[in-house]
Amino acid sequence: MGKEKNENVIESSLKRKYKLQAKDVNVFYGDFQAIKEISMDIKSNSVTAFIGPSGCGKSTFLRLFNRMNDYVDDFRMEGKIFIDGQNINKKKVNVELLRKQVGMVFQKPNPFPKSIFENVAYGLKIQGLKDKTFLEERVESSLKQVALWDEVKDNLNKSALTLSGGQQQRLCIARTLAVEPSVILMDEPTSALDPLSTAKIEELLHELKKKYTIVIVTHNMQQAGRISDYTAFFYLGEIIEFDKTNKIFTNPEKKQTENYITGRFG
Amino acid sequence: MNNTRKNKIKDQAFKALGMLFTLFGVSILVVLIYNILRIGFTRINWDFLNSLPSRNPEDAGIYTAIIGTVDLMLLTVIFAIPIGVGAGIYLEEYSKKSKLSSLLEINISNLAGVPSIIYGLLGLGIFVRYFNFGGSILAGSLTLSLLILPIIIVATREAIKAVSPSLKEASFALGASKWQTISNVVLPSSLGGIITGIILSLSRAIGETAPLIVVGAMAYVPFVPHSLFDAFSVLPMQIFNWTTRPQQGFAVAASAAIIILLLITFIMNGIAVYFRNRWQKKLK
Amino acid sequence: MTNLDQYRESLKQSGLEMFQLCEKQMLKSKEAFLTHDSDLAEEVIHTENRVNALDLKIDRDCERFIALHTPVAGDLRFVLALRKINFDLERVGDHAFGVAKYIIEIDTPIDSKLLENLRFVEMYESALSMLDDIKEAYINDDTKKARKVYKKDKVLNKININAFKVISEEVKKEPNLIDQYLLLFSIIKKIERIGDLITNIAEEIIFYREAEILKHQKKKKVRKPGK
Numbered sequence: 001m002g003k004e005k006n007e008n009v010i011e012s013s014l015k016r017k018y019k020l021q022a023k024d025v026n027v028f029y030g031d032f033q034a035i036k037e038i039s040m041d042i043k044s045n046s047v048t049a050f051i052g053p054s055g056c057g058k059s060t061f062l063r064l065f066n067r068m069n070d071y072v073d074d075f076r077m078e079g080k081i082f083i084d085g086q087n088i089n090k091k092k093v094n095v096e097l098l099r100k101q102v103g104m105v106f107q108k109p110n111p112f113p114k115s116i117f118e119n120v121a122y123g124l125k126i127q128g129l130k131d132k133t134f135l136e137e138r139v140e141s142s143l144k145q146v147a148l149w150d151e152v153k154d155n156l157n158k159s160a161l162t163l164s165g166g167q168q169q170r171l172c173i174a175r176t177l178a179v180e181p182s183v184i185l186m187d188e189p190t191s192a193l194d195p196l197s198t199a200k201i202e203e204l205l206h207e208l209k210k211k212y213t214i215v216i217v218t219h220n221m222q223q224a225g226r227i228s229d230y231t232a233f234f235y236l237g238e239i240i241e242f243d244k245t246n247k248i249f250t251n252p253e254k255k256q257t258e259n260y261i262t263g264r265f266g
Numbered sequence: 267m268n269n270t271r272k273n274k275i276k277d278q279a280f281k282a283l284g285m286l287f288t289l290f291g292v293s294i295l296v297v298l299i300y301n302i303l304r305i306g307f308t309r310i311n312w313d314f315l316n317s318l319p320s321r322n323p324e325d326a327g328i329y330t331a332i333i334g335t336v337d338l339m340l341l342t343v344i345f346a347i348p349i350g351v352g353a354g355i356y357l358e359e360y361s362k363k364s365k366l367s368s369l370l371e372i373n374i375s376n377l378a379g380v381p382s383i384i385y386g387l388l389g390l391g392i393f394v395r396y397f398n399f400g401g402s403i404l405a406g407s408l409t410l411s412l413l414i415l416p417i418i419i420v421a422t423r424e425a426i427k428a429v430s431p432s433l434k435e436a437s438f439a440l441g442a443s444k445w446q447t448i449s450n451v452v453l454p455s456s457l458g459g460i461i462t463g464i465i466l467s468l469s470r471a472i473g474e475t476a477p478l479i480v481v482g483a484m485a486y487v488p489f490v491p492h493s494l495f496d497a498f499s500v501l502p503m504q505i506f507n508w509t510t511r512p513q514q515g516f517a518v519a520a521s522a523a524i525i526i527l528l529l530i531t532f533i534m535n536g537i538a539v540y541f542r543n544r545w546q547k548k549l550k
Numbered sequence: 551m552t553n554l555d556q557y558r559e560s561l562k563q564s565g566l567e568m569f570q571l572c573e574k575q576m577l578k579s580k581e582a583f584l585t586h587d588s589d590l591a592e593e594v595i596h597t598e599n600r601v602n603a604l605d606l607k608i609d610r611d612c613e614r615f616i617a618l619h620t621p622v623a624g625d626l627r628f629v630l631a632l633r634k635i636n637f638d639l640e641r642v643g644d645h646a647f648g649v650a651k652y653i654i655e656i657d658t659p660i661d662s663k664l665l666e667n668l669r670f671v672e673m674y675e676s677a678l679s680m681l682d683d684i685k686e687a688y689i690n691d692d693t694k695k696a697r698k699v700y701k702k703d704k705v706l707n708k709i710n711i712n713a714f715k716v717i718s719e720e721v722k723k724e725p726n727l728i729d730q731y732l733l734l735f736s737i738i739k740k741i742e743r744i745g746d747l748i749t750n751i752a753e754e755i756i757f758y759r760e761a762e763i764l765k766h767q768k769k770k771k772v773r774k775p776g777k
Contacts, residue, residue, distance in 0.1 A: 123440035251761035
């Protein structure tokens with residue numbers, strides 16, 4: 001009885017220390033097992049990179065944190081996912097509220113076919129926030145955070161689709177920031193962009209991590225090295241290694257990890 | 267001769283053939299329209315538009331028919347659009363994919379191909395007899411609604427399918443509910459396709475004669491219908507009726523009526539295409 | 551073999567070339583010194599150009615490897631170690647070159663008895679065997695072999711300390727030979743330095759293989775299993 005009490009104390013203090021946690025997670029799509037027994041703790045205000053060959057479960061695992069897998073037929077999950085110590089799969093959890101806490105940026109920039117202003121304000125409007133001044137302030141501050149404000153401030157009513165790819169992606173990030181989440185999930189956010197846009201967004205991430213907890217799936221090894229504090233190497237639905245990025249890139253523990261990051265397989 | 271030359275010749279041949287077929291189709295249309303205009307153009311005047319039908323070809327007018335057509339179209343629109351678009355949205359966005367739902371999808375597409383006279387018989391049985399609406403505008407428009415419903419449903423579904431799933435994902439990821447996503451993202455993007463579907467279906471409905479005959483639209487309605495339950499006539503019916511008469515005057519009248527019918531159709535299509543283009547521009 | 555592997559292999563070969571070159575320089579210098587062969591000494595002096603050229607080449611190739619292939623983990627540690635090994639080997643070659651220069655300057659051969667007292671030949675041969683050991687360790691990524699040189703280096707240090715005593719006594723006995731004795735002392739210091747350089751190389755090899763940094767620590771280390 002005493003031991004149980006101790007464990008709860010430890011567990012709950014761990015829950016406070018870590019922003020995101022996964023415990024013994026298994027994910028199935030029908031008969032296919034996409035994630036095998038993964039547990040992971042992610043600290044606040046850090047950037048964690050998920051690397052690994054295609055189809056090894058990185059995106060699937062990422063989407064567990066904002067329950068975007070719920071839309072996939074025959075998706076089934078075992079285990080628990082915690083955000084700020086709360087289990088997000090409990091029945092009483094309001095998924096829409098969860099997604100305001102946990103934002104997501106996708107691989108291909110996907111702005112709505114609306115104006116720049118409407119795009120950034122979208123997340124606020126669907127919450128019922130209508131006050132014009134408030135919306136304008138939020139839109140401005142979000143666009144400033146992604147270094148897009150100066151480029152578009154005179155053209156907020158232009159369609160978002162007239163922006164370049166890199167600008168569109170920054171717009172999508174601004175759109176996510178406008179709702180003031182505490183976690184940002186990014187699924188290969190720069191893989192469709194040119195090097196200059198990629199560099200701008202990476203710079204942005206350095207600033208953003210001061211305020212947000214960021215998890216990013218990337219195929220670009222050097223990007224993981226440049227921007228992340230921690231790196232997790234996924235292979236066939238399992239985590240082979242999860243450690244400080246510096247360690248992974250100078251002296252990984254597992255041979256598999258070393259083979260992958262030096263480009264000898266995958 | 268070598269492959270490159272062969273391909274070039276095939277290319278040119280296909281081009282020529284295509285032009286020939288297009289020319290063929292266009293020229294038939296041109297000949298038709300020219301003839302109609304030649305015969306009926308002079309007959310069109312304010313009296314013609316404003317007079318009731320009559321046994322006398324010189325006095326006959328299409329007033330009833332035009333009112334009938336317009337009323338019928340309006341009512342059909344009111345019935346068919348909400349049901350059709352609503353069903354399309356439900357089937358595409360809300361119903362779970364299963365054997366039953368794919369069966370449903372196939373059958374709705376089949377319904378779009380069912381001969382219109384069968385819809386007429388259906389309308390006769392349900393609206394005219396069972397509900398006792400009689401051979402009225404109400405029965406006629408309900409019948410036509412049934413006719414065009416499958417077209418609208420299919421068009422709505424296709425338009426919604428064409429909306430990039432990444433847009434829906436983005437909306438969900440921002441915390442929008444399903445309905446918010448549909449009304450804010452899916453519908454605005456698919457409106458172009460939906461309107462096109464509505465245009466197509468209305469264009470078809472406006473020319474329908476057979477089911478309306480079955481339901482009881484009359485060819486000789488020498489008064490203006492005032493209520494939903496009144497008897498009615500429509501332009502195609504009037505045209506049909508006049509072409510069966512022996513008098514030459516009626517042939518002229520028929521041609522004139524055809525011109526009016528074509529005009530209405532073109533204007534309707536034009537308005538709808540205009541709106542569709544404006545919407546497409548917004549999306550770009 | 552991937553392009554990366556090919557490049558790494560060619561870098562390794564260049565490193566081996568440097569080892570062999572500097573080893574030869576040391577051998578020839580020893581030979582020239584003991585037989586007082588000034589022609590051989592000249593050879594060593596000329597070959598110094600080759601040593602410098604190879605040093606530059608390896609440096610540039612390492613830089614290119616880093617810039618173009620952005621190596622990480624084992625590849626990165628390899629190229630970082632190679633740069634340092636190359637630097638140390640160049641200094642070894644430099645010392646051999648210094649010995650050869652002295653031979654040109656000394657007119658008369660050194661008294662063999664004195665050389666025996668100083669354990670000069672033993673020292674030189676010890677250094678040469680250390681170089682051979684470390685070359686083997688480099689070729690085979692053998693950290694066990696690399697660690698062997700620490701013990702041998704202790705011998706060199708002992709001989710060096712002893713040499714000071716012996717020479718200061720000899721100078722008191724025959725002060726007119728002080729020029730010779732000072733040169734001799736310099737050469738012994740050089741050989742002692744070569745020993746230090748070789749232990750540096752050992753540290754680099756161990757770092758590269760085991761990611762363990764040994765420098766600036768006491769040389770007595772618990773053995774760790776290699777990867």
